Amino acid sequence: MAHDGRALHIQVRAYDPEPSAIVAQQMRRDVEGMLKEDQVTLVIDPDGDGRNGYLFAVNANGAQFDALIFDGGQMRFDWDALWRSEARIEADGWRADITIPLSVFGRGRPVGEDEARTWRVNAERWMPRGSERVRLAGIQPDKEVYSLGDALPMPAIVADQDGWGLRLKASLRATSESSAASGTGQARQRLEPGLEVFHESPTGLRTTAALNIDFGEAEADERTVNLTRFELFRPEKREFFLQDAGRFTFGGLVESAVIPYYSRRIGLDATGRGRSLDAGLKFSGQLAGTDFGLFGARVAGGPTEPGAPDQRAADVAVLRVARPLGHRSRVGLTATRGNPEGTPGSSLWGVDYQFRDTNWVPPGGEGGKTLETHAWVLESSNAGLGDGRSWGASVKYPNVGLMGNAEVQRIDAHFNPALGYLAEAGVTRGQGELGWWHRTRIGEDIIPGVDWNFRRKQDGSERSWLLNPEIGYTNAAGDTVMVEVFFEGDRLASAYTPVPGVTVQPGRYGWHYLFGYLETAPSRPVSATAELRSGGYYDGHRDDQTLQLAWKPSPYWGWRVGLARNAIRLPSGSFTVRTASLRLDHTPSTRLAQSLLLQWDNVSKELGVSARLRWLWRPDREVIFSLDRLGYTGDQRDLLPNQTRAMLKLVWNLER
Template sequence: MILDGRLTEEAWRRAESASGFIQQDPNTGDPATEQTEVRVLYDDHRIVIGVMCFDSERQRIMGNQMQRDQSLGADDRFMVAIDTYSDGRSGYYFEINPSGAMGDGLVLAGSGTQVNRSWDGIWNARVDRNEMGWSAEIEIPFHTINFNPNVSSWGINFQRTVRRKVEESLWSGWARNQGLTYMPAAGRLLGLDGLHQGLGLDLLPYVVGNSSAAPGRGAPSSVETGAFGGDVVYNLTPGLRANVSMNTDFAETEVDQRQVNLTRFPLFFPEKRTFFLEGASVFAFSRETGNAIVPFFSRRIGLDDSGVPQPIDYGAKLTGHAGPFDLGVLQVRTRDRGNVAGEDFTVMRAERRFWRQSYVGGLFTSRSRAAAPATQTAGMDVALATAQLFGKEVLEVSGFYLNTTKLRGSRGGSAFGARINMPNDPINWHVALREVQDGYDPAVGFVDRRAYRLIDPGMRYTVHTERSRYVRRFSFEANLAHYFDLDGRLETRRADVQLLRVDLHSSDLVEFHLLPLYERLPRDFQISPGVVLPAGGEYSFVRRHYQAQTTTSRPVSLNATYEDGEFYSGARRQVTGTLSVRPHRGWLINAGGDFNEIALREGRFTTRVWLNDINTQFNPFVSLVNRLQFDTVTRQLGWQSRFRWITRPGNDIFIVYTHNWTDRTTLQTLDRKGSIKIVRTIRF
């Protein structure tokens, strides 16, 4: 079989087709307005999915994006979810658009609506546009996915987006409380016998060359370096995968997006390094806490507090399934650098699955260096979930407990909480309770604030207007979070009252919020250099939030917000927005910013952040991304240019150049670095 996107081989004509897709949006339960036919073939080493997306207006098919693992939400697309363990809990996610852009991810166990898109599997696909619409062939090697060899049937489901109609249709599980990645509602793929993963061994050697200089940091001379290393990945069992990385390198990593912090609490920056992203979902702890409490936060490894990389000698990782258990073990050693001693990091995670969507789990982390005691965190979490309450309602009940050992002379501390969640339609509500003690300080984790108790109820109500010509839905929402100190005194009361949100059939939307806030400051708060709000101050104020967003299916789109109103002892006006331009298929230009004008009794100041991206995609395997950023807090201008060529799936060439300037007096170079990295995958 030639992988060309054309379903012309005799095998495709003989294969049984899956069709009869049903709308999830806009008219739930109605037949899809465009026909879709899916066929599946397999041999000993791969599964191939063929889809024919018929289209009555093929000249209006949309497929602007071509870059790997980028959002396809503005395009027509075809998606597939596969439950390879046939347990109705988790699986793999693949998607493709009419221009051949590919995306993938892992379907997380739980309510079945979350996809971890950091997973980057080795697979291939091709598309073809023809007089009937567009078609695609998706080839997934069995070497790429884990599965139960003793099971001859998998769960599988398909979804298609017709972007100009804002239509989502599915083969199975089309109810609003279900969806593509709700694996209990998936169909069945039968007769899978004689599947082989091969030896299950991948070698991923790399070689990298760097040239860098930092004249603004006291190192004006260029330094040229080279290195090599790589990963060894081996499937110990069909469900367990081991990964050993030597001389780990992250030259190809994207830069962080600039943020300005106007709160009393630290900002959260997501992980972007490939080694830590792969298998990250196995180490996820208690989905109830979001980013507020993350007991294992991989950015604590190999990065200092300012984001400067620290060399990593080696990393070893074990992730996967073993019977009813999900397991993850991570061990990393960082190298001595200057006056900074190397450290050892250990993370262990286990979940015991029971019933269809529930689990109980445990987590342990440790961070240590020579001649210093280890800092350790241990905890457990539990989630009880069903999607069959009263026949079709979703109910989730979860809880967690964490404890850190003695740290820097303190006595350590705990964090614990519980949550009840009913994420249904039209009513979605939750109640969360949480306590974080002052001594809770996970050395390999992230916590946004300490020494508080939280009561956090919220509710959203949605009205669907399926027969309206213009409006798709109205929604109303209210969230009210109360933070008390450990003596029971109110410290923060934060409300978000969404008075109205209107979603149109065109995918444009507008919304209006009121944001009442009460804040009592337990200590001085320096909100800006020279501007300090004194300890003991109590502030109660209301802000107004307006947002308008136009559909990304147009060549030009805008997402803009405006906030104004009181702010502590004065007033604040904030404008944020992103203008996106798609002049041609494969081109995306974003220009955006975040602008604040703040006038307080203690002082006046402004903040500005500008962000500009130019994303050029030559084809689905070659891309060039340029990012330019500036903010008025650091007064630094940053530019990164990142070229990626996927010579074949699993083999990459990266060329990355980063340059930072400061304009505190005149525009001067702080540092610059250029890297060329070649990665190859050898499979056995």
């Protein structure tokens, strides 16, 4: 490792006596399967306090993978930084050269005159052929390399201060929309500029501003038919909202039934379609030892669907503050204001507490265990709905040997996070897992356990529960098989229709079914994932089959086919849900990536086509092209016009 005052330079020599057997299939960026190939991962915590950091991984082709680390050991895979990597296979193994601008890490938290700044650093190499892992520190099978509490301290690398700490990301986009896609009933074409500004002061305060940003280049959501009564949770994929996203997390609620701030509420509807961002401003950093994040935005108004009333522009804001209490505990505050739908009178506030120890010593046991707990309370206020409160607590114990987790939540009937995600209100719910993690001498994992959850409406009208014993096996190469038995019960207060023509009537139900899961290691040229379910479903029967096949004939080409079938038979009727997807990836170099995704289901009878191209033709110049087309394949397809949206975007990155 070395630096020149502007960038961190890392050279990796990965020795291997059989270079022809090195596994390097991926060229495309941020493919999780790359982490199962021959790769090296670097983890850096620039604040040195074990809470927030960054992960960078490179395989033997030079393909990149990066992620945000937050809460000491949680990852957001969907964050991206602008950095460079090159790699090549040689006679004695493979070599990688990595260059990361120091501006990615920021200028770090301010320290006293007599206090030396420190980073925390860890590194890991994975070799799939022998299922061998080498790590700089914290090498335990139940700890990941991104567990920041196990990283080693080192003197901080301080960037030269002769610059302004400023990066400009200017763009020019041309957009064409069909009449059905524009929401106005008329086709339209636009040529618009956009600007994102990133600045960091000498004190470590980060400022991000955005003007007239469109999110048409974000990856399309995977098509899923919702067979539940609750809204599906979908991850954020837009770069602007992912910057410093870890600073806004609350109570350990990442993919939970309640989240106070869910950025997909801003500028997107439930289908993933949405409007542009007129303006956005974000501040984040540390002041007096306190982490903070402040975000405000104006979402553009305008039409949503042909014939529907125009949606008003919306002003929204989010505040997050967290302060450590020693090295293991943290207390925080969050607050939001505004409603993305443009209606006034919505606000929320809450407090949370976190305890995380990666070297916990259980009574009568050995040290080196990980224990993490969270507790939180939230209160919301909305015009017409009034005030509502929710609270929750969780504990996680993810260790070899005895392992488990548990969570409980209570949400009042009037609680509604206007800027967040909520599966349902007026409910008390809990879930958990208890098992035994056995690791063999050759690296196999055998985990028998039992999962459980319960849900009860606070007015007593509904109640549901689930209990499922399971056993999972993963070999050293990463192939996994799992068998589960589910026992479920549900008392419904009102009927609901999971699929067209099939209705579950109010009443009390109990059923059970078998579930099987099989996954082969993604490092293989051909890999597969399969799920099978068969057994009861309320007062009827349900059979599910899901299959995904992936083929990498070379590092430059990749295919993925997905098929799913859900056959539901109830006294009220029968219906079979079918979904299909096909994805083709072409990555001729680590700077050029093209993809084509086709998705269809027989419920909406929509065929979606999404094409993406990203070309980094210079380190500071990028070309982005996206094409989305949604067509109806049902009997009335002649009456429902296709929706087409195309965008060409030129991006300039300027740093001073």
